[in-house]
Amino acid sequence: MITGMGTEARQGGAGTDRQGDAGGGGTRAGSTGRSARGRPANRPNGSRPDGEGFATALGWFSIGLGLSEVVAPRRVARLIGIEDDPRERAILRALGVREIMSGIAILSQPRARWVWSRVAGDAMDLALLGTALASDRTERPRTSVATAAVLGVTALDVLCSQRLTRAEHRIQVQRSVTINRTPEEVYQFWRNLENLPRFTSHLEAVRVIDDRRSHWQARAPVGTTIEWDAEIVEDRPNELIAWRAVEGADVPNSGSVRFAPAPGRRGTEVHVAIDYNPPGGQVGAAVAKLFREEPTQQLGDDLRALKQVLETGEVLVSDATVRRGLHPARPDPAPGTT
């Protein structure tokens, strides 16, 4: 399931980008925990650009149609108005096998590319129906109806594939950290959204517009920035803040943070869930790459940085982490020297 995968996000490529960044960003330590795979605990209600239920229906449709073609090719031939001869029956059986295979693939692993394979199959069907329509031996009205039906199914397949492709770009991450401060202190710090760039590695600035709305500016690859407006959609003091980008953002995104007192006066458990939905296109691809590299680790590093800011006043850097990239643990030259 895409939803299930998303919460875990991708953790591949161990040991690639080892670090945060210089200056105000930087580095992180402390105890963070990754939530168990599964339902995001504190995701606010909202619509999900899904495609899953749709895909399941298409999968069963494929299997049903395929079985008919394999088991009763004559009736199918009559239904769609093509001639019932051994050659046509063989073609129908082959098409049926293809339908069953693609149905099973969609059901077992509902991935966009399998539904896209249905679109390819539809094209093949339409080509064969076109050939049939050109033939004298075809009952044209029936074949025309069948062609129209296949065109309709093709449209559904394309729609479903697009939705699934979009859902696969979606990135969901969640992590948590325990901070030796009260829920009130942590909530207050976070609720002033202009504090977020002090501990997140990719946010450059957040400007609060009013009580609910704010303007966010983030670092994107190759020195570019992306900006969007966000609104707070839920605000329960000392308990939860949920936000989402307003309609029309380049990168639709939403997130929530839950503050819970840790048992035994151990401070505050901070549970964060973030959901990005980068669109297609160049910006989307670049952003997807940015967040996909190590999204869970990046959120974990951000939360460690939050812990550092709240517990020690700033984010600690070491010689190896003061700037990006792998380099030895020895002092950097002073600025302006070589």
Add this chain to the structure above:
Amino acid sequence: MKATCWMGKEKIEVREVPDPRILNSRDAIVRVTSTAICGSDLHLYNGFVPTMEPEDILGHEFMGEVVEVGGGVQNLRVGDRVVVPFPIACGACAACQAEAYSLCENSNPNAWLAEKLWGHAVCGVYGYSHMMGGFAGGQAQYARVPFADVGPLKVDADLPDEKVLFLSDILPTGYMGAEMCNLQGGDVVAVWGAGPVGQFAMASAFLLGAERVIAIDRFPYRLAMAAEKTGAETINYEEVDSVLDTLNEMTGGRGPDACIDAVGLEAHAPGLQYAYDRTKQAMGLESDRPIALREAIMACRNGGTVSVIGVYGGFIDKFPMGSLMNRSLTVRTGQCHVQRYMRPLLNRIRQGEIDPSFVITHRLSLADAPRAYRMFRDKEDNCEKVVLSPH
């Protein structure tokens, strides 16, 4: 400045590198007056610690004079003489507030690396791999000290460097090893490894009320030092058939009440067991050779305590869990929470209860570091502890 750089397995060079600068407001820069090579540095030298990069500056035992402080440091001034504890600790997290400084939750900027190997991360340490934070070490002319308002201990000028330098690591480490034995009076303590940490564990065990201490090693000069300087009895494991039988004979069949492993992941032993572990280690099938640890567990009396202060890095094989479980043993361990012990141990030094300088066998200049590492590793010239002068 000049600094001791790790350039690869068994390759140490003293190189010219940029001077350290203040990077965080609670930093101080220390002009290093004395620094030492630790037995655990040999694990880096021998290439057993992952996440090292060529040109990493080594060294986590150092002291010196404060030459610069960041805006957030209120308790230190330029000119103060300080000993720097090896665990970098913030003083504010739950671990620091519980005085478990080596578990500081805020001092390892590469915590994610350590989490991959250990599940959870620990504090940052100077000059001890990127997994431990990627901090430049103190075997150099100058060093940057983060959280300088928490760690460094001010020391008066009347005590010479060599009496207080080891407050940075090995004296508190040995002391904590003995403290974890929970000595009740009349106890017999066996210590595997008569290197500097082992020597301090033996001396500390006596300070904490042990009746007898037994040192186990294979180098006569180290055993002689243990006998002469700490009052321990000795076993040369290469000269006895069985350390276990020998310990049983020495303790009326009970076994030592507490056993301290001051050896760690590069243990040696005569015969097949060493060949087995060395082979598995070389093939990457286990990261550590737990020979001393196995023996310490098997030797300990029923219901006794095994205290592990030798450094382990990863995974071990043939761990005698059955002996541990069925005989109600207690295992205590940890990187030393140095900050917790510095002040009380400074008082003991001042009162003459212990003079840690007895372990020093070689006083060299920083430029001699490559030779010193080799000499210390190969136990040449009866080398027990090397102190380097960087200026």
